[in-house]
Amino acid sequence: MAYQFDFVDVFKYTDVLAKGIAFTVTLIGVGGTLGIAVGIFGAWARGYSRMKWLDWTVGAYVELVRNTPFLIQLFFIFFGLPSLGVKLTELQAALIAMVFNLGAYSTEIIRAGIEAVPRGQLEAGASLAMSRLQVFKHVVLRPALQKIWPALTSQLVIVMFGSAVCSQIAVEELTFAANFIQSRNFRAFEVYFIATGLYLVLAILLRQGMRGLGNWLVFGRRSP
Amino acid sequence: MMEFTLWDVVRNLLLAARWTIALSLTAFVLGGVVGLVVLFGRVSKSKRLRVAAMGYIELFQGTPLLMQLFLAFFGLSLLGLPTSPWFAAALALTLWTSAFLAEIWRGCVEAVPRGQWEASASLAMGYLQQMRYVILPQALRVTIAPTIGFSVQVIKGTALASIIGFTELSKASTIITNATFKPFTVYAVTALLYFALCWPLSAWSHRLERKLGAAHRH
Numbered sequence: 372m373a374y375q376f377d378f379v380d381v382f383k384y385t386d387v388l389a390k391g392i393a394f395t396v397t398l399i400g401v402g403g404t405l406g407i408a409v410g411i412f413g414a415w416a417r418g419y420s421r422m423k424w425l426d427w428t429v430g431a432y433v434e435l436v437r438n439t440p441f442l443i444q445l446f447f448i449f450f451g452l453p454s455l456g457v458k459l460t461e462l463q464a465a466l467i468a469m470v471f472n473l474g475a476y477s478t479e480i481i482r483a484g485i486e487a488v489p490r491g492q493l494e495a496g497a498s499l500a501m502s503r504l505q506v507f508k509h510v511v512l513r514p515a516l517q518k519i520w521p522a523l524t525s526q527l528v529i530v531m532f533g534s535a536v537c538s539q540i541a542v543e544e545l546t547f548a549a550n551f552i553q554s555r556n557f558r559a560f561e562v563y564f565i566a567t568g569l570y571l572v573l574a575i576l577l578r579q580g581m582r583g584l585g586n587w588l589v590f591g592r593r594s595p
Numbered sequence: 596m597m598e599f600t601l602w603d604v605v606r607n608l609l610l611a612a613r614w615t616i617a618l619s620l621t622a623f624v625l626g627g628v629v630g631l632v633v634l635f636g637r638v639s640k641s642k643r644l645r646v647a648a649m650g651y652i653e654l655f656q657g658t659p660l661l662m663q664l665f666l667a668f669f670g671l672s673l674l675g676l677p678t679s680p681w682f683a684a685a686l687a688l689t690l691w692t693s694a695f696l697a698e699i700w701r702g703c704v705e706a707v708p709r710g711q712w713e714a715s716a717s718l719a720m721g722y723l724q725q726m727r728y729v730i731l732p733q734a735l736r737v738t739i740a741p742t743i744g745f746s747v748q749v750i751k752g753t754a755l756a757s758i759i760g761f762t763e764l765s766k767a768s769t770i771i772t773n774a775t776f777k778p779f780t781v782y783a784v785t786a787l788l789y790f791a792l793c794w795p796l797s798a799w800s801h802r803l804e805r806k807l808g809a810a811h812r813h
Binding site: 374438440441442452453531532 | 657658659660661662663665666669670673747750751752754755757758765768769772777778779781782783785786789790793794797
């Protein structure tokens, strides 16, 4: 084969890659946290709020997000919303799109966990004169999160892979960095190969991080 | 200056949606075939095959689809193969789909009780006969709902093919936006078209799942 691979040429741009990784980590860190918060609210709204309209609205939101591609959601937020007067920077748009997207998926995941909490627990909570919100907060949420923590972790990894798409609105994350480097040195295959490897490492780290976070927040015993 | 009506936008997007459907079907059908091969490796008796299949699945599930598309697009040309966006997109999506389907189906094959393997082995069936006559028919019932559910992911995945320059629904929406300067309308219609493609499949998968769940409870 005539083509000579040259991976060294990519490592001249280590700083660009490092900046890309920093952006990707920021996106998944901030987007992930807020997305899960939206998911908890959504799950509460669907199972516990007892408000029909809220249940219905969240249900429609979940279906809408789950049946359209992330790319189009991102383009709609970044290119479409300005005509309504909502102007966003690339990073803001990317974060909103990620929260919007993850919120819907995690609503469904957390709801599944909530439905798996035995009825007796709810009744026990109610018999202690807890309000419905208190039951949700103190009795239901933690066991529910324990049950679905692995699923939530997988969804976060999927969302991180989805964040590669944010390069298309010029958010300078890892894929954007790869595009930038290959436009400079024309070593497209090598650059994307390395970027793919970096995503693999990031995914492993994210899984580890979620395990640690889960042990601390969800599985661990906090002192009263 | 030319004026674009809403119908112009919708009509052109509908025309482009044909390519989304074609790419989805290609990836899904070919991915199913490759996925079946990977599945056989994943549940085979040979450890080497199992490890290889596991590595294959990890590789495609553990990296972004967009990166796989880029690598297919730029990598094929390095191998001296003629690269068109269509070919690269179809290849990458096929491999990606096959890894996910193999993993989904593995779960279903393993859900078939061990006794069925032993019973069929005691009837002097070979491995392929066991799979063909005993295991797969039973696993098939369980696979239908998640497989249809995954087809939604495939359709959404084809949107990324626009980034390597394949003109399907997403690429067309960008082109039309550039011509009409109506991003709000165009992307909203595009989202609705994707929704119209995906939602019936989601609902169908969900209904099958519930039906199967009900059958299991009784």
